[in-house]
Amino acid sequence: MNNGSIGIFDSGFGGLTVLSEVAKLFTKENIIYFGDVARSPYGPKSKETIIKYALEISKFLFNQGVKIIVIACNTASSCALEVLQEEYSIPIIGVIQPGAEEAVRITKNYKIGVIGTEGTINNNVYNRIIKSLNKEMQVVSQPCPLFVSLVEEGWVDTEVTHLIAKEYLSSLKENQVDTLILGCTHYPLLKDVIQKVMGKDVFLIDSATTVANKVKSILEEQNILSSKESSGNIRFYVSDEPSRFVRIGERFLDKEIRVITQIDISGMLEKGR
Amino acid sequence: MNNGSIGIFDSGFGGLTVLSEVAKLFTKENIIYFGDVARSPYGPKSKETIIKYALEISKFLFNQGVKIIVIACNTASSCALEVLQEEYSIPIIGVIQPGAEEAVRITKNYKIGVIGTEGTINNNVYNRIIKSLNKEMQVVSQPCPLFVSLVEEGWVDTEVTHLIAKEYLSSLKENQVDTLILGCTHYPLLKDVIQKVMGKDVFLIDSATTVANKVKSILEEQNILSSKESSGNIRFYVSDEPSRFVRIGERFLDKEIRVITQIDISGMLEKGR
Numbered sequence: 001m002n003n004g005s006i007g008i009f010d011s012g013f014g015g016l017t018v019l020s021e022v023a024k025l026f027t028k029e030n031i032i033y034f035g036d037v038a039r040s041p042y043g044p045k046s047k048e049t050i051i052k053y054a055l056e057i058s059k060f061l062f063n064q065g066v067k068i069i070v071i072a073c074n075t076a077s078s079c080a081l082e083v084l085q086e087e088y089s090i091p092i093i094g095v096i097q098p099g100a101e102e103a104v105r106i107t108k109n110y111k112i113g114v115i116g117t118e119g120t121i122n123n124n125v126y127n128r129i130i131k132s133l134n135k136e137m138q139v140v141s142q143p144c145p146l147f148v149s150l151v152e153e154g155w156v157d158t159e160v161t162h163l164i165a166k167e168y169l170s171s172l173k174e175n176q177v178d179t180l181i182l183g184c185t186h187y188p189l190l191k192d193v194i195q196k197v198m199g200k201d202v203f204l205i206d207s208a209t210t211v212a213n214k215v216k217s218i219l220e221e222q223n224i225l226s227s228k229e230s231s232g233n234i235r236f237y238v239s240d241e242p243s244r245f246v247r248i249g250e251r252f253l254d255k256e257i258r259v260i261t262q263i264d265i266s267g268m269l270e271k272g273r
Numbered sequence: 274m275n276n277g278s279i280g281i282f283d284s285g286f287g288g289l290t291v292l293s294e295v296a297k298l299f300t301k302e303n304i305i306y307f308g309d310v311a312r313s314p315y316g317p318k319s320k321e322t323i324i325k326y327a328l329e330i331s332k333f334l335f336n337q338g339v340k341i342i343v344i345a346c347n348t349a350s351s352c353a354l355e356v357l358q359e360e361y362s363i364p365i366i367g368v369i370q371p372g373a374e375e376a377v378r379i380t381k382n383y384k385i386g387v388i389g390t391e392g393t394i395n396n397n398v399y400n401r402i403i404k405s406l407n408k409e410m411q412v413v414s415q416p417c418p419l420f421v422s423l424v425e426e427g428w429v430d431t432e433v434t435h436l437i438a439k440e441y442l443s444s445l446k447e448n449q450v451d452t453l454i455l456g457c458t459h460y461p462l463l464k465d466v467i468q469k470v471m472g473k474d475v476f477l478i479d480s481a482t483t484v485a486n487k488v489k490s491i492l493e494e495q496n497i498l499s500s501k502e503s504s505g506n507i508r509f510y511v512s513d514e515p516s517r518f519v520r521i522g523e524r525f526l527d528k529e530i531r532v533i534t535q536i537d538i539s540g541m542l543e544k545g546r
Contacts, residue, residue, distance in 0.1 A: 038322050039312050044425075046514030049311050118517075149422040152317075160436050167433070241319030244391075266539040 002224035005030040007066030012040035014185030015072030016252035021212035038239035042075040043117025054080035056268035075119040098210035113172040116183030236260040275497035278303040280339030285313035287458030288345030289525035294485035311512035315348040316390025327353035329541035348392040371483035386445040389456030509533040
């Protein structure tokens with residue numbers, strides 16, 4: 001038993017799709033969510049910079065007494081997971097591995113598509129993990145940088161969104177992938193459009209669900225579930241003024257964001273514990 | 274005479290449209306350009322955060338011995354111009370005032386349109402400045418958050434760009450503005466599409482040109498032009514790994530980026546001079 005919180009972080013809003021699934025599975029756990037909106041998006045930034053940001057945020061979460069950290073951002077998972085695992089003894093999980101495992105389990109024709117930010121795709125991490133699970137798999141990747149802006153603008157089902165999706169997804173269709181990993185935590189909000197463009201027979205893998213299940217199995221295996229009887233609470237922290245986070249975040253979560261605090265995260269590594 | 278450099282900064286690439294115009298006017302001046310790509314974009318961030326970033330960058334430029342600072346970013350100009358002017362005794366100019374003055378000079382029907390990022394538009398700064406110049410002016414504003422992503426993705430003349438422009442610009446057309454301020458330094462790259470959607474009789478004001486002229490008049494009035502006979506050089510600094518900046522930046526500048534250095538800008542205010 002461990003009554004510490006579950007820590008979840010992302011560059012901004014995307015991780016809220018993960019938070020949403022985690023909160024459904026654990027009604028008695030406290031959850032702390034950190035959104036690095038002062039420095040988002042992470043997608044176009046370098047590995048070195050992302051690692052620095054991830055270390056700063058993890059230190060903050062660790063100081064809050066979390067018992068597990070979920071990197072609910074594909075870019076940060078692909079760049080910083082191993083560094084954080086070396087730095088901390090508590091379990092740290094990313095969104096890449098669970099989605100990759102699920103895809104390998106599901107594909108019938110061994111052709112897996114992956115879409116994500118420039119950072120995630122250029123990093124080639126899905127390709128490496130999928131091939132390490134089964135070297136016969138063929139992976140077709142496509143960066144979709146405009147998808148994040150579309151989601152944040154709230155254009156999830158417009159003619160423009162459909163056209164952009166058709167443009168980005170054409171090479172995946174041509175290559176006849178039967179399974180498509182939504183390799184960015186923003187993309188579940190575009191699921192309908194993506195499914196329409198890809199066709200109903202293509203299986204979409206939404207990392208939010210697979211990661212929530214992973215958190216569950218770790219907490220159970222390590223016997224660190226909460227012993228509380230009352231329901232858990234969710235606290236939000238952001239690195240910039242909260243109003244825009246609340247406005248867009250409530251669209252992601254489909255519920256009210258009540259307890260939210262702004263903190264200065266840059267320079268966290270130099271600050272004392 | 275003053276052989277210090279002209280300092281120009283932006284959240285990322287947009288300011289390169291300003292740099293380009295400045296470099297055309299001054300062949301003998303040294304120019305330092307800073308692009309804060311590790312924390313871009315500034316558009317969706319709060320005023321307080323933007324001011325902090327702008328103070329850090331100005332300190333860096335000041336330490337490099339610049340004789341004038343151009344805030345080549347509308348969001349940063351609208352949030353931080355006055356704070357920087359109080360902090361430093363060298364001339365500091367933004368991109369808002371020159372564009373607003375030009376619009377007031379040009380409009381015939383006193384209906385001026387302004388497009389920009391959410392930060393710039395919500396700040397209402399163009400409206401205030403234009404009304405202070407002539408209170409009979411009517412200002413119609415529209416945030417266009419997807420434009421920046423489109424430009425950085427290189428989609429400057431696609432069907433999608435045209436559709437998005439039609440959607441964003443419809444209220445400006447309905448209100449029959451005869452002059453439109455491109456209130457974001459990325460937007461000059463979308464000039465053709467914007468002109469097509471607005472119609473050929475609407476006058477587009479590109480702040481890059483108006484700001485370059487302003488720099489010229491200040492250097493002349495204050496008698497601080499360079500006395501060098503040889504041609505000036507341009508040095509680039511960025512807050513993240515430079516390869517993406519070089520790739521996209523060369524599209525903005527239409528020439529090669531040679532001398533570029535990555536520096537750690539966060540925490541600059543705490544560092545000694």
